[in-house]
Amino acid sequence: MNKTPTKKAARARPLPADRETEQRILDAARQVFIRRGTAGARMQDIAAEAGVNQALLHYYFRSKERLSGAVFQQLASRLFPALIQTLGGEGSVDEKVDAVIALYLENLSRNPFLPGYLLSELHHHPERLPQLLAAATGTEPGKVLARVFGKLGDQIEQSVRAGTMRPISVEQFVANLISLCVFPFAARPMLSMVFGMDDLEFARFIERRKTELPEFFRNALRP
Amino acid sequence: MNKTPTKKAARARPLPADRETEQRILDAARQVFIRRGTAGARMQDIAAEAGVNQALLHYYFRSKERLSGAVFQQLASRLFPALIQTLGGEGSVDEKVDAVIALYLENLSRNPFLPGYLLSELHHHPERLPQLLAAATGTEPGKVLARVFGKLGDQIEQSVRAGTMRPISVEQFVANLISLCVFPFAARPMLSMVFGMDDLEFARFIERRKTELPEFFRNALRP
DNA sequence: GTCTATATGTTGATAGAC
DNA sequence: GTCTATCAACATATAGAC
Numbered sequence: 001m002n003k004t005p006t007k008k009a010a011r012a013r014p015l016p017a018d019r020e021t022e023q024r025i026l027d028a029a030r031q032v033f034i035r036r037g038t039a040g041a042r043m044q045d046i047a048a049e050a051g052v053n054q055a056l057l058h059y060y061f062r063s064k065e066r067l068s069g070a071v072f073q074q075l076a077s078r079l080f081p082a083l084i085q086t087l088g089g090e091g092s093v094d095e096k097v098d099a100v101i102a103l104y105l106e107n108l109s110r111n112p113f114l115p116g117y118l119l120s121e122l123h124h125h126p127e128r129l130p131q132l133l134a135a136a137t138g139t140e141p142g143k144v145l146a147r148v149f150g151k152l153g154d155q156i157e158q159s160v161r162a163g164t165m166r167p168i169s170v171e172q173f174v175a176n177l178i179s180l181c182v183f184p185f186a187a188r189p190m191l192s193m194v195f196g197m198d199d200l201e202f203a204r205f206i207e208r209r210k211t212e213l214p215e216f217f218r219n220a221l222r223p
Numbered sequence: 224m225n226k227t228p229t230k231k232a233a234r235a236r237p238l239p240a241d242r243e244t245e246q247r248i249l250d251a252a253r254q255v256f257i258r259r260g261t262a263g264a265r266m267q268d269i270a271a272e273a274g275v276n277q278a279l280l281h282y283y284f285r286s287k288e289r290l291s292g293a294v295f296q297q298l299a300s301r302l303f304p305a306l307i308q309t310l311g312g313e314g315s316v317d318e319k320v321d322a323v324i325a326l327y328l329e330n331l332s333r334n335p336f337l338p339g340y341l342l343s344e345l346h347h348h349p350e351r352l353p354q355l356l357a358a359a360t361g362t363e364p365g366k367v368l369a370r371v372f373g374k375l376g377d378q379i380e381q382s383v384r385a386g387t388m389r390p391i392s393v394e395q396f397v398a399n400l401i402s403l404c405v406f407p408f409a410a411r412p413m414l415s416m417v418f419g420m421d422d423l424e425f426a427r428f429i430e431r432r433k434t435e436l437p438e439f440f441r442n443a444l445r446p
Numbered sequence: 447g448t449c450t451a452t453a454t455g456t457t458g459a460t461a462g463a464c
Numbered sequence: 465g466t467c468t469a470t471c472a473a474c475a476t477a478t479a480g481a482c
Binding site for chain 1: 258259260261262263336339340342343345346347349352355356365368372389391392394395398399401402403405406407409410412413414416417418419420428431432435438439440442443444445
């Protein structure tokens with residue numbers, strides 16, 4: 001009687017039950033959703049990729065909607081919490097810039113299709129934005145963001161007053177930083193073709209950015 | 224006998240025939256495809272948006288595949304040819320930077336969802352890349368790109384030797400420039416929510432970039 | 447927990463009247 | 465050219481055996 005997990009077990013998750021199958025399904029779903037997007041993905045393809053049949057997907061996740069939500073949640077929380085934490089941390093502005101660039105270029109090199117997937121999902125399903133914020137900040141997203149950007153904004157202001165940085169709003173600062181880190185991955189198919197780069201050359205292209213981007217960004221704000 | 228346009232007329236386009244309906248369908252398709260993506264769009268929604276019935280969509284465009292292709296082509300050629308032309312033109316490097324930033328921020332302000340749509344399409348349908356290149360460069364894409372980037376690369380090298388610019392490869396140069404222009408639009412839903420900007424505030428955010436981005440970019444490459 | 451078989455609802459596409 | 469009606473294929477979801 002204690003070994004009859006209902007469908008709710010997946011949500012409450014009191015015991016691993018048979019974590020293995022659920023995990024295999026989630027892994028397969030991630031691959032398919034990243035490649036085809038939520039609308040383009042087929043449950044049958046996910047089942048095949050996981051090596052199980054389609055009914056089992058519904059046994060564990062009830063619906064395509066919930067499965068895609070779980071994948072989105074998992075992937076979003078792979079990128080955003082670390083960013084918020086870094087930007088709101090204790091380092092100097094320069095240290096934060098270096099940390100964010102290193103974090104993103106390293107992380108995205110291992111997951112090169114993540115930005116394309118996330119941007120595409122947010123473009124077509126903006127209703128998932130709250131879910132993203134919750135994954136990035138925990139409870140009270142508004143307060144966390146206000147604190148993080150408030151603090152970073154103060155640091156920038158201090159640098160400006162000290163004469164070591166040109167004036168810039170914290171929003172433009174963050175937008176520029178993230179743009180330079182993320183866009184080349186989001187536009188990878190385009191850039192690769194336009195520049196005639198194969199996978200290896202693209203990897204080298206990113207490798208060079210790891211050293212050049214910090215200089216580029218710091219220089220841009222040098223007085 | 225001269226007023227019996229077959230389905231092929233849409234391709235050959237010898238006479239406007241009844242351009243009006245075809246155009247209304249194309250406009251409707253553009254709206255729906257931009258919002259939902261190729262996989263998420265429904266022919267019925269496009270028909271409703273155009274104020275016609277579904278059968279007429281197939282009369283003019285034969286299939287969803289062809290219709291989405293036509294939309295993609297049209298939207299891609301709204302962005303890329305001007306970029307190639309500007310980068311390959313006769314101006315100095317600084318003039319090209321200013322022109323590209325002005326061109327993109329102005330253009331994308333009027334079509335804020337274009338980057339999200341194009342990146343999403345290229346992510347899920349990389350097989351359309353050749354179509355994009357053809358739209359951007361005409362025939363012989365390889366040669367055109369080699370000429371454009373060759374020329375721009377030479378200009379950069381000259382500036383570097385003259386001591387007015389820090390060394391940078393033409394690929395990193397272009398990637399940085401386009402990243403800073405395009406990414407904020409592609410990530411607009413995310414940025415808007417994270418920064419707590421409504422539509423008007425986002426417009427002002429972009430307005431400020433029009434003046435700040437040229438300085439930012441030029442500064443970044445100042446020796 | 448996992449499977450096969452099937453119900454149910456959409457969706458792209460076509461036939462044929464006008 | 466434009467419409468109504470309908471088909472055939474597919475996709476999600478469920479029922480029920482094991």
